[in-house]
Amino acid sequence: MSSLSLKADLLLYGGRVLTLDPARPTAEALAVAAGQILAVGGEEELRPLIAAHTQTLACDGRTILPGFVDPHLHLFAWASHFCGTDLGTARSIPEIQGLLARDLSHISTGDWVRGYSYDEFFLAEKRHPTRRDLDLVSLDHPVILRHRTGHAAVLNSAALRRAGITQHFTPPAGGSVERDPLTGEPTGVVYELEKFLRTVLPPLSSHDFTAGVKQASAELLRQGVCSFHDASAGNTLEDFALFRRFNAEGLLVSRATVMIGIDALPQLVDAGLAPFSGDERVRLGSVKIIVHESRGTLYPEPDELAEMVWQAHRHGFQLALHAVEEGAVCAALNAIEHAQRRLPRADHRHRIEHCALCPPPFVDTLVETGSAVVTQPGFLYFYGDKYAAEVDPQLHSWLYRTKSLLECGVQVAGSSDCPIAPLSPLTGVQAAMTRRSRTGTPLHLQDRLALRDALALLGCWPIWSCLIETS
Template identity: 25%
Template sequence: MYADLALINGNIITMDSKKLRAQAIAIKNQRIIKVGTNNQISQLINDSTKIIQLEGRTVIPGLIDTHIHVAAFGRHLDWLDLTDCKSIKDMQTILKNKISQTIPNKWILGRGWNEKNFQKNQFPNRYDLDTIAPNNPVVLYNQSGNLCLVNTEALCLMNINSQKVKLLKENTIKRDLITGDPTGILEGKALDLIWDSIPEPDQKDLLELTHCACLKILKAGITSIHWMVLSYLEFSIIKKLKEKGIPLRIYAIIPFEIWKKEIKQTPSHGLKNNTFKIGGIEIAIDGYLANKTAALFKPYNDGSYSTGNLFQSSQSLYASVSDIIQSGFQPVLHAMGDKAVELALEAIEKLMKKTEHQNTRIRLEQAALINKNLIDRTKNKKIIISVQPCVINSEFKTWNAIDNLGSNRARWLFPLRTLINKKILLIGGSDCPMEPLNPFQGIQKIVDRKFFPEESITLTEAIAMYTINAAYSTNEEKYKGSIEEGKIADLTILSIDPTVIPSNNIKNVEVETTIVGGEIIYNKRV
């Protein structure tokens, strides 16, 4: 039996504990048939075999992004990137360039500005936008996404009524201290007003946007994703993408209410070639640290005495998780604060008393604040913790976790080293478009961790979060996640071996080729 495709003269990082490194790979009928030396693989090559001369380049298993909002990413591809703005003038320059390419009345969206980068920490206002864009509604989110700047045209389209006047009293629409007029800065509940005003793309436009997003994901070396679905429309978009032949492997995670109402009876098995599966059902137990809705045992350090919000009772959570398991799906429990994590653990502990549930792989999504006691309760329960590494950096750097939680609590924010030492499985995702897509940027954040560096992990452990661990989390470790004979030939070829470069340079590793099922989907050199 000769190979369809052979990769030779390479540095193969297999993520297989039995054979950590190799020189070459042979592929036949979408699967890996041999991993070994150049000499071993050469015996499987004939005139019809396509050969990739790696010339020493590094190959790793196809990367798996375990938390990505694909439809939102597609919509964000047209957004302005304001992360490098050092002044309001920089922001205006970028907006001016966009206006020159945009028809009047069309919404312009952007994200990434940070007033701390501006002179004297000066907040921009709507008039800064009006001078550049008087005829287009403009919405520009800050770096953390917890507030935004809008121009006068956008404010008019929001059509403030009596309900929205109440929001003014709650100070979520900032007003000038002298005139009382809106400054253009919105936060909290007022952010909902924006999305009530922005027209939704129709199915055709959304399909095209998400198709573009999928191509960018493949270009990043990602061969499988866990698509965090936000609407039933997205679910239909996924099916249409597969009909169009997108090779990206999709594990869909559906919000509990949408699943229960719209698709509970849909079979959980995948389509042909394991390219699409409805796998996880997500329950939100609490909110987020960034807007202080993550549920905590003790109040946030802002003088408000707020401890965030719990969206579930113990009884409702147990009933919902039981329903998910009995229907053949994976429970995905969003629990960010320590109080929410405890509520999740209580439900899991109760479920594990039933023999039929003991092998269920339950996932804690975006679990952030996990103290020693919670860690001890988590181990030995086959609980998987889903981490978005770039979020860790944002919580400390942008949200100021140490100020908002206090140093003692912030010490237990994303304690990855401790979790791994306790044999708790971690998986990695981007949370794109809220955070960058680049997996190596995420990997760098947890290998070269700046806040509480004692919780840094090794490069091999970090790569495992995006490969073999991610495959295990969805019961797919037998056919992907490592480079082994018999597994699907999903591979990522890199510009350099990330194990031999300084940890602060990992983010600059480039993806040169993406291979899905033995097919070259992206090749930078072509």
């Protein structure tokens, strides 16, 4: 406990403090001074910290938790969602059309209409909207919908023209355009084209984007997330500077660690920036690489991926490899294993982001390479019905594993991946404990965590994978 010569600004008492510290798992009171926790302990133990200026607050038996650490979310993408139409609750294509039409009155003719977070699985039609569906919303506005995963989008005819996506368009490597099988014309549905689309869409106004960041930051605080990793693969040093600016302006309340996309690695090296440069409020994080399968092909190709991983590894950076499918997870682990053989690093803490399907042989590689898994337990609640319908039941024991990985010695941390799913750390705790969807569908109940472990999954365990033990 801190020295009793210091005095508290705030004393919480009469509650149940869950410390997540095995040496003292619970306490009755908590003292705060200068915005930091001064001490935890019994009420009588902390009474000497009270001074004339101390505010005391009776908790009446309520539970007090440590702040959450979210090691994987996308702050700027989330901020952008506040500037568009939320389609996450839509359950049919006409409902999507109605929500977009409602917002058209606020958008000038010719300006982009942006919708976010639809998912065809939850639509009555069980399909993506098409350009024709969105043309019924407007022919005078370019309209774009982003899938809730961020890996697909739908454009109306005006948006396709603006983007130059025609019958003869050749998508970048790893991307694809759905086409009418009779005419060859784009249907409006595109996959893995986010990087390309960012070059087409005009940026949000500074006013709207700043307001979105402020709203997202306030929501982080409201839900108790005190520290987060921004896991956006498109981040550059310019984005890092923007995070620092928002922090200096007081818009960021929680501490931010900013991943940098692999394309910006030469910038980091040329600038002489060391891993985790910055300060306690905003610092550089991992180097992010997206590994995914498209139409049976892996992107990046294994040799290219191995070289990317090697370059970041040899320069001392932590890697965060987005890998969802079994083949992508295998390729990511192989690349880490290859880099470690060339240059062993005892405490690299490379991370597999998502690791949605993790068969038993991969667990040994995770342990042998010292790699961590950053998973999303909340997905089991929000999207568990989709997994139950689309994933072979025999593979449910591989799906978003936690307990079974921990028992094998793998470092595991839980995150939200917001805005791919709602922030809601308490829903993540619930999902880690129950492994049931929002309708109650079970998904391999044997991997459920006890309450304290579920809290630690989103509380103190991310500290290791985020390298913030001393913060």
